[in-house]
Amino acid sequence: MSVKEQRVTCSYIHGKWTAAAAGQLVKSINPANGKVIGHVRYADATDLDAAVEAADSARRGWRKLAGTQRGALLYKAADLLESRMDQIGETMCREMGKTFAEAKGETARGAAILRYYAGEGLRSVGEVIPSSEEDALMFTTRSPLGVVGVITPWNFPVAIPIWKMAPALVYGNTVVWKPATETAVTAAAVMQCFHDAGFPPGVVNMVIGSGEVIGQGIASHPGIHGVTFTGSNPVGKQIGQAALARGAKYQLEMGGKNPIIIAADADLELAVDATMSGGLRSTGQKCTATSRVIVVKEVYDVFKEKLVEKVKSLKVGDGMDPSTWLGPCANRKQWESVLSYIRRGQVEGAVLLCGGTVPDDPTLAGGYYVTPAVFDEVHSKMAIAQEEIFGPVLTLIQADSFEEALVLANDTEFGLSASIYTRDIGSILSFVSEIDAGLVRVNAETAGVELQAPFGGMKQSSSHSREQGRAAIEFFTSVKTVFVKG
Numbered sequence: 264m265s266v267k268e269q270r271v272t273c274s275y276i277h278g279k280w281t282a283a284a285a286g287q288l289v290k291s292i293n294p295a296n297g298k299v300i301g302h303v304r305y306a307d308a309t310d311l312d313a314a315v316e317a318a319d320s321a322r323r324g325w326r327k328l329a330g331t332q333r334g335a336l337l338y339k340a341a342d343l344l345e346s347r348m349d350q351i352g353e354t355m356c357r358e359m360g361k362t363f364a365e366a367k368g369e370t371a372r373g374a375a376i377l378r379y380y381a382g383e384g385l386r387s388v389g390e391v392i393p394s395s396e397e398d399a400l401m402f403t404t405r406s407p408l409g410v411v412g413v414i415t416p417w418n419f420p421v422a423i424p425i426w427k428m429a430p431a432l433v434y435g436n437t438v439v440w441k442p443a444t445e446t447a448v449t450a451a452a453v454m455q456c457f458h459d460a461g462f463p464p465g466v467v468n469m470v471i472g473s474g475e476v477i478g479q480g481i482a483s484h485p486g487i488h489g490v491t492f493t494g495s496n497p498v499g500k501q502i503g504q505a506a507l508a509r510g511a512k513y514q515l516e517m518g519g520k521n522p523i524i525i526a527a528d529a530d531l532e533l534a535v536d537a538t539m540s541g542g543l544r545s546t547g548q549k550c551t552a553t554s555r556v557i558v559v560k561e562v563y564d565v566f567k568e569k570l571v572e573k574v575k576s577l578k579v580g581d582g583m584d585p586s587t588w589l590g591p592c593a594n595r596k597q598w599e600s601v602l603s604y605i606r607r608g609q610v611e612g613a614v615l616l617c618g619g620t621v622p623d624d625p626t627l628a629g630g631y632y633v634t635p636a637v638f639d640e641v642h643s644k645m646a647i648a649q650e651e652i653f654g655p656v657l658t659l660i661q662a663d664s665f666e667e668a669l670v671l672a673n674d675t676e677f678g679l680s681a682s683i684y685t686r687d688i689g690s691i692l693s694f695v696s697e698i699d700a701g702l703v704r705v706n707a708e709t710a711g712v713e714l715q716a717p718f719g720g721m722k723q724s725s726s727h728s729r730e731q732g733r734a735a736i737e738f739f740t741s742v743k744t745v746f747v748k749g
């Protein structure tokens with residue numbers, strides 16, 4: 264198919280799809296087979312300026328609306344997203360490799376998030392505080408930040424943008440969104456739902472372009488009052504520094520290296536399933552993915568045997584094939600990075616028990632596939648146990664005792680999520696109290712974020728703020744304390 268015959272995805276500024284005339288045309292590649300699924304027209308700094316101007320011109324009118332009026336538009340966007348679940352799910356699967364079932368599930372999750380925040384338009388935003396003066400009323404209210412820049416990754420191309428944009432919008436901000444270029448076609452399908460829902464021009468804008476130009480441009484733009492980001496640690500830090508330097512508010516959600524502890528009394532069947540699902544679903548490309556599997560010595564060998572047997576049976580393939588359990592890595596860069604970590608693990612002296620190879624099935628040639636890998640004899644300080652791989656790789660670390668397992672679980676610079684399998688209440692309470700993680704899960708896998716609860720990490724995983732649930736109001740608004748004397 265020629266470029267002319269394919270739809271070219273471009274930016275959306277001031278209520279219109281806008282092709283940047285000078286912009287580079289980039290191919291969007293299906294990671295399952297290397298085929299081109301579309302073309303994306305990159306925007307440049309001039310387009311970013313236009314989007315910021317549009318968002319700025321819309322913000323006064325938008326914040327004046329009642330919360331319920333803003334919420335009503337979010338409800339409409341939710342209905343549209345839900346009605347297009349199959350189409351958006353398929354686009355996502357073809358663009359970044361997630362299985363069709365996972366992609367549809369993520370789209371449904373996007374609709375649920377929109378509805379949750381639509382409801383926020385009706386909820387209280389402040390409190391009345393007794394004044395120390397007589398005849399006075401003191402209360403808090405909240406103001407939107409203004410124009411919010413939203414920079415998102417490719418691994419959850421629907422859910423992450425929505426869990427940032429929905430609260431930004433309902434609390435009265437306008438938005439300039441820079442999606443990951445790797446999933447720009449999916450992003451455009453999301454944007455179309457906002458357009459069709461009838462958001463006023465300028466309230467939501469999407470600018471597609473490189474991280475260096477558009478992402479960094481958002482972080483440094485004097486017309487953007489707050490920046491929210493999910494992605495890698497180095498990029499997050501750069502964004503935070505640029506925002507801080509000009510006094511803008513920022514929020515960063517970055518990497519994870521999430522542990523699961525398997526205690527001696529764990530239900531091993533459940534623990535194996537949770538390790539597999541937490542570590543390998545979405546091909547391990549979740550910031551909440553399980554990667555450090557810390558098993559106490561009493562059950563180490565039995566657990567290992569059960570895990571390897573099950574992991575070996577997982578079917579790798581094109582996410583559109585309903586029998587596929589595990590799709591390809593999302594893009595070539597990610598695939599090469601995962602394969603290089605597998606080589607590195609072997610060089611470091613860890614023992615590869617299964618997987619970690621490019622499948623030899625000729626029908627998968629041309630795709631960015633890696634068979635799911637389990638490493639044995641891993642020491643906590645090895646790179647494969649410390650650095651975020653973002654691929655289908657599990658590292659098994661043996662602990663002499665529960666106490667040592669806890670120490671090992673915290674032996675990482677990250678602190679996003681952590682899980683434990685045990686039936687012992689004392690161990691559960693110690694884990695909840697001592698683990699350095701923003702998401703603590705007991706007898707459940709490390710992944711599994713609920714939209715109505717705060718989400719974010721400790722240590723290097725985040726800027727220590729929280730997203731989702733009611734916590735989102737803290738980033739997307741500023742508190743005003745009002746004192747009124749009668």
Ligand SMILES: NC(=O)C1=CN([C@@H]2O[C@H](COP(=O)(O)OP(=O)(O)OC[C@H]3O[C@@H](n4cnc5c(N)ncnc54)[C@H](O)[C@@H]3O)[C@@H](O)[C@H]2O)C=CC1
Nearest residue numbers: 415416442443474475478479494495498517518550651653
């Ligand atoms: N925490 C998470 O959910 C995610 C973590 N990652 C981690 O990052 C690694 C690399 O993935 P990438 O896609 O390269 O992540 P990335 O951090 O480069 O990309 C995330 C977003 O930031 C933008 N960006 C890139 N460079 C920028 C810059 N200089 N200034 C502003 N924005 C910029 C990208 O275009 C994208 O929209 C992965 O292997 C994984 O370890 C990646 C995606 C999501």
Ligand SMILES: O=C(O)CCC(=O)C(=O)O
Nearest residue numbers: 548549550551710711712
């Ligand atoms: O586990 C989830 O549902 C969310 C994960 C996430 O936020 C991420 O990978 O960026």
